[in-house]
Amino acid sequence: DTEVTQTPKHLVMGMTNKKSLKCEQHMGHRAMYWYKQKAKKPPELMFVYSYEKLSINESVPSRFSPECPNSSLLNLHLHALQPEDSALYLCASSHAGQDNEQFFGPGTRLTVL
Amino acid sequence: QKEVEQNSGPLSVPEGAIASLNCTYSDRGSQSFFWYRQYSGKSPELIMSIYSNGDKEDGRFTAQLNKASQYVSLLIRDSQPSDSATYLCAVNQAGGTSYGKLTFGQGTILTVHP
Numbered sequence: 001d002t003e004v005t006q007t008p009k010h011l012v013m014g015m016t017n018k019k020s021l022k023c024e025q026h027m028g029h030r031a032m033y034w035y036k037q038k039a040k041k042p043p044e045l046m047f048v049y050s051y052e053k054l055s056i057n058e059s060v061p062s063r064f065s066p067e068c069p070n071s072s073l074l075n076l077h078l079h080a081l082q083p084e085d086s087a088l089y090l091c092a093s094s095h096a097g098q099d100n101e102q103f104f105g106p107g108t109r110l111t112v113l
Numbered sequence: 114q115k116e117v118e119q120n121s122g123p124l125s126v127p128e129g130a131i132a133s134l135n136c137t138y139s140d141r142g143s144q145s146f147f148w149y150r151q152y153s154g155k156s157p158e159l160i161m162s163i164y165s166n167g168d169k170e171d172g173r174f175t176a177q178l179n180k181a182s183q184y185v186s187l188l189i190r191d192s193q194p195s196d197s198a199t200y201l202c203a204v205n206q207a208g209g210t211s212y213g214k215l216t217f218g219q220g221t222i223l224t225v226h227p
Contacts, residue, residue: 031212042201042217043157050212090156096211099145099164104156 004105023091142207
């Protein structure tokens with residue numbers, strides 16, 4: 001299994017809603033990443049988990065809350081988002097180590113009304 | 114601030130031609146370099162990784178790395194309309210960590226016309 005899966009594919013939420021994005025991989029990767037991508041821009045790193053511990057938080061607002069329940073799963077909890085948070089949210093994973101390849105999931109297209 | 118710059122696009126080539134995509138980076142300590150292809154509305158797909166100076170070939174794709182010049186390129190031979198996409202150059206920041214930290218270029222839009 002060489003896939004990173006993400007659910008849901010699409011999500012529409014209001015500014016007062018609470019929702020979660022889910023990411024799963026079964027490649028034995030011990031580093032997992034959340035990226036945000038706006039239209040016509042490259043992906044921007046949000047969070048990095050290494051061995052299930054949060055290693056990087058790129059100054060992301062607290063309305064985004066990551067969670068790594070185990071080595072295969074990564075969640076992103078969303079609360080009180082703003083319309084400007086509408087974007088494609090990408091999960092990626094890699095083997096532990098600095099120079100390993102990162103593989104992206106299909107992404108969740110988020111629209112905040 | 115680590116930077117990655119890609120040649121400005123968009124790039125348009127005829128079917129069957131060679132498409133040449135270029136990328137320069139600022140972090141001299143970087144050791145790993147990647148090319149991703151992203152179709153409109155889809156996620157980035159890894160197509161090439163390169164770690165050593167020189168060329169690396171995979172099918173119609175050739176990645177070239179010159180660490181002294183801080184330059185990475187991707188050649189696509191016999192370009193096909195299905196190669197039309199945005200190509201993202203990504204460079205791993207040096208740091209001795211247990212995870213990667215990619216810096217992406219802005220991307221080059223490639224169009225292959227029949």
